[in-house]
Amino acid sequence: MTVLVTGGAGYIGSHMVYELVDAGERVVVLDNLSTGFDWAVAKGVPFVVGESGDQALVARLIREHAVDAIIHFAASIVVPDSVRDPLGYYRNNTVNSRALIECAVQAGVRHFIFSSTAAVYGNPAEVPVREDAPTLPISPYGWSKLMTEIMLRDAGSAFDLRHVILRYFNVAGADPRRRTGQSTKAATHLIKVAAETALGLREKLDVFGDDYPTPDGTCIRDYIHVSDLVRAHADALRYLRSRAPSLTLNCGYGHGFSVLDVIDAIKRVSGIDFKVDIAPRRPGDPAQIVAHSEQARQKLGWQPRYDDLSTIARDALAWERELIARRTKAPTKGRKTAV
Secondary structure, rough: OEEEEEEOOOHHHHHHHHHHHHHEEEEEEEEEEOOHHHHHHHOOEEEEEOOOOHHHHHHHHHHOOOOOEEEEEOOOOOHHHHHHHHHHHHHHHHHHHHHHHHHHHHHHHOOOEEEEEEEHHOOOOOEEEEEEEEOOOOOHHHHHHHHHHHHHHHHEEEEOOOOOOOEEEEEEOOOOOOOOOOOOOOOOOHHHHHHHHHHHOOOOEEEEEOOOOOOOOOOOOOOEEHHHHHHHHHHHHHHOOOOOEEEEEEEEEOOOOEHHHHHHHHHHOOOOOOEEEEOOOOOOOOOOEEEEEEEHHHHHHOOOOOHHHHHHHHHHHHHHHHHHHHOOOOOOOOOOOOO
């Protein structure tokens, strides 16, 4: 049995590959390297550069590697970019996912885990938000993910494709063993941006809006450590292999921090002050979104280990320092070692 990980050279996907390899799973990675890095893939794991929507390629990988499960990360993820380029997001996130799901059905793959998002909820009426809350996205990114959820559910009903849909809240931090982390240039993740600013890689940090209906006027998010997130996927895979029914679950800790809270945490952990400016709101940003995540704990037996903002901040900072160190080394042959 082999697990196909799409987007396995990216931020979350590369952590997933390490989690699977550490557990003794056979893995094959498919990634187009638009935002990922070949060096981020665990050594010894078969890695193919290509699109998740390339059905001939996907069918070949499933056949040659005896794939019994797919964990689908490959997607475009920047909310403001989706507002500027909605058709690009629907192509990459929805059309490619439809092609991948069809390949899974045709090849008889029975287990599918989908990387969805809290953006499907839009501006929820109640916080923490439960999985049965109305899904009313306010960005093309959110809609592109929700469309894929709907296709997967319908395919699951029609073809017995058992699946777990995991709706992420805000993923941050890095592998505590410093093997991989968020490495994309010009990334928009708040904790990464704050860490880069603390280390002098950016001149300042922009806070997009301080007039939201929250205690300090800045957006509130539920930040989950990437290692806890990929562990939820591993738990979901075990769940599906037990022939349990399909599920849709939130992945978050159940409590939120404001943008200013996060900035303070990075300053405190790094011991470095840095410039912060207030900028206009970004389109597509909800004021507050926090997970109700008891279902993941109950159904999957998921037990978070890194539920602490300071820990997330420390791991993010340590990874940024690791990247700086890597940039000072001469590149080696084979997989890239510099970013």
